[in-house]
Amino acid sequence: AQSVSQHNHHVILSEAASLELGCNYSYGGTVNLFWYVQYPGQHLQLLLKYFSGDPLVKGIKGFEAEFIKSKFSFNLRKPSVQWSDTAEYFCAASAPMFSGGYNKLIFGAGTRLAVHP
C-alpha cells in the first residue's frame, strides 16, 4: 500500500539551530509532494509543494525541501529555526494511482517540533 513515512516524531531544537525533517514515500511513479504545518490550535497550512521541475523547492517562512527521486525522499529543511516555528509538520503525497483517478493526499504521521529560546 502507498504510504508516507516521517522518521522523527518529536524534534527539540534551540533557536538558530538548523532543521531537517525526513520524509519518504513508497510510490515509484509520478508523485506530487507537500509539506503542511500545523501551529498549536490552528489548522493545516501549506508550507511548500513539489509537482515537477527544480527538485529544490522553496516555501514560506524560509523553509525549503529537496525532492530526491532515487531515494523516494522529500526532506524539509530550514537553516535557522525560530521559536515561532514550534508546530507539527506533516509530509503528504498525492498521485493518481493512490485512489484510481482522484488525487488523494496520503499523510505521514507528523513530526512535532519544539524550538526553545
Add this chain to the structure above:
Amino acid sequence: EAQVTQNPRYLITVTGKKLTVTCSQNMNHEYMSWYRQDPGLGLRQIYYSMNVEVTDKGDVPEGYKVSRKEKRNFPLILESPSPNQTSLYFCASSLSGYEQFFGPGTRLTVL
C-alpha cells in the same frame, strides 16, 4: 476571504447521539474531503467528494456518512457516535485534487 469553515469547533457528546459537523467552502472548489487526525497516525481520509452528488469512501469510512447536495457544503454525519470516534476532524477543499485547503478543525469527544 477564501476559506473553509467548520462548525462546531468543539463538541462533546454521548455514545449513540447522532451529530452533524458542517463544512462549507467559498472557493467554488469541486473536490472536498474529510480527514480525522489522531496522535501518531497523522491525517486519514474518511470520505471525499469529486463534485455534487459524487462521494466515495476514503481510508477510514466506518461509522461516518457524508452528503454533497451543494457544491459549497460537505457535512459529515455520525449516525451513532462511539468513543473511538473521538478525534480532531478536518474538512478540506481543492480545485484540482492536488493542493488542499483545510478548515480550522472540529475537536469531537464522544463519552
